[in-house]
Amino acid sequence: MSTLEDARTLDAADPLASVRDQFTLPEGVIYLDGNSLGALPTSTIAAQQDAVERQWGADLIRSWNSNDWIGAPQRIGAKIAPLIGAQPHEVIVTDSVSVNLFKLIVAATRLRPDRTHILTEPGNFPTDLYTADGVSDVLPNHQLHVEQAGDLIDAIGPETALIMLTHVHYKSGARHEMGRITDAAHEAGALVLWDLSHSVGAIPVDLNDCGADLAVGCGYKYLNGGPGAPAFLFVREDLQETIRSPLSGWMGHAAPFEFRDDYEPAPGISRFLCGTPPVLSLLALESGIDLFAEIEMEAIAAKSASLFDLFATRIEERCGAHGLELITPRDPDHRGSHISYRHPDGWPISQALIERGVIGDFRAPDILRFGLTPLYLRHEDIWQAVEILGEILDSGIWREPRFAEKAAVT
Incomplete structure (x- = not known):
């Protein structure tokens, strides 16, 4: 007892x-x-006060440069990278998990244009299922296929473009074998997108060691970024110059402040930015992530x-x-x-x-x-x-x- x-x-x-x-x-x-x-x-309280009173209140728009607001998505993404076994330039903080899923699902299927199946499991987190189903509406040649977890690897075939799974199940807490599933997908010529929302900051994750292609994750759970904190996404280094976000917002442009009419994607992971970053939320998330620096x-x-x-x-x-x-x-x-x-x-x-x-x-x-x-x-x-x-x-x-x-x- x-x-x-x-x-x-x-x-x-x-x-x-x-x-x-x-x-x-x-x-x-x-x-x-x-x-x-x-x-x-506790550090978030003082950091937010500084962000509001000094950076916003006193420095005003100058803070985009003087306090590096403009570099926050890349800077904070680099701090998340060690928690998920990624390189600093493979992670960026932007948008929500749902929006990032949409961006990466569409981008991945475009890398496999001759394949039409997006494979996942029943009972996956609803936003993952809903978003993938929405992609099927936007790209009518692509179909969402749902298979039981035990049958997933057997279901991977020549028509599979992308496997999309949540690493740790939001209800049961069960964890997928990331390396085994990723290897099976690659052997069949498919890509894999991992949702790390219930993994990051809670258990060890090593995307690079597993050869993972793409990932998203949540900022307000174990990373303690605050309600509605921005999410992050990961794109493997060797995919970054060939993959393209379907949401080509101005912050993802190679030269956003040249204000050109034509769109040219930014180099590397920054092409997955879209609109203006939510600075106060980003800085709150940074306070939460900084707690992991020595742990x-x-x-x-x-x-x-x-x-x-x-x-x-x-x-x-x-x-x-x-x-x-x-x-x-x-x-x-x-x-x-x-x-x-x-x-x-x-x-x-x-x-x-x-x-x-x-x-x-x-x-x-x-x-x-x-x-x-x-x-x-x-x-x-x-x-x-x-x-x-x-x-x-x-x-x-x-x-x-x-x-x-x-x-x-x-």
Whole structure:
């Protein structure tokens, strides 16, 4: 039986323990939703104040040059690159995940003009499926094909232009074998686009080692960039001069301030810029990413595994009689950094937890999902969260009608 003292002993030996002090965490809250919205880094507060009061308020438009606003997408992309095993010039911060998916799906299919299939799996994150389906409308010769994860490699054929997958599944937390799938795609002459939204900042990723072609990722989950933070995209170096974005906005031009009528794509990754960068959001994201500068991803992964093991063990010990079904793989090499349980009454249970100060989230139709963010979570938090969950399940308080009402955001 794991005890609270056992959890505190693990925290005392935690090499990442001091990083928690670099976040603003509300008193009385155990935050298990950093896989949906990361917590606020304390450095972001001062950085945003400087961005608003000095850079915008005093320096005004001069800040595009004097404070390098114009270089922020490339500068911040270079800081993300080590977290995903990429070279600095292969990553740029721009737009949202959805917009970046559209850009890369269209660009990739144009590199394989004789192929017509875009391959993915059912249950992929909705924006990935919706965007790919939208591309099929824009490019009617291309069709979205959906295959079960276990059949994906067998489904790759001579008509496959692109395989598009989320590296870590947003519901289950299951992780695809990036190297194996990428190799199979390349052997068949196809490209692969990886969505790293539930991977980056949570588990080690090595795009270059796997030979990955293209990737996108989210800035507001484990990177702690703030609500609606800009996303990023990756294009492998040797593809950059032949691939072209379908959204040829002025910031992706080779010489945007020459204001020419004809479009000439910028060299390298910068051609995937589109409109004017959202500077305040970019600088907030940069504060979150800077926290990773002195932290090894292996240490983050090790703590994630430790938090997961404690959570799963405590659920079995404390809540074993209440019908919670673990759907996340136990093997740390086969999962991300959240843990998910199926329960037919997941929604009201999640709301009862929030009332008690334990913030996780719910994914329809029946998934309780808990983010295990190693930078600011303690083992003590995990122990206490499961204890509170056990009290809620034992008491049946979640059956009260007030917990049944659905909110706009779950």
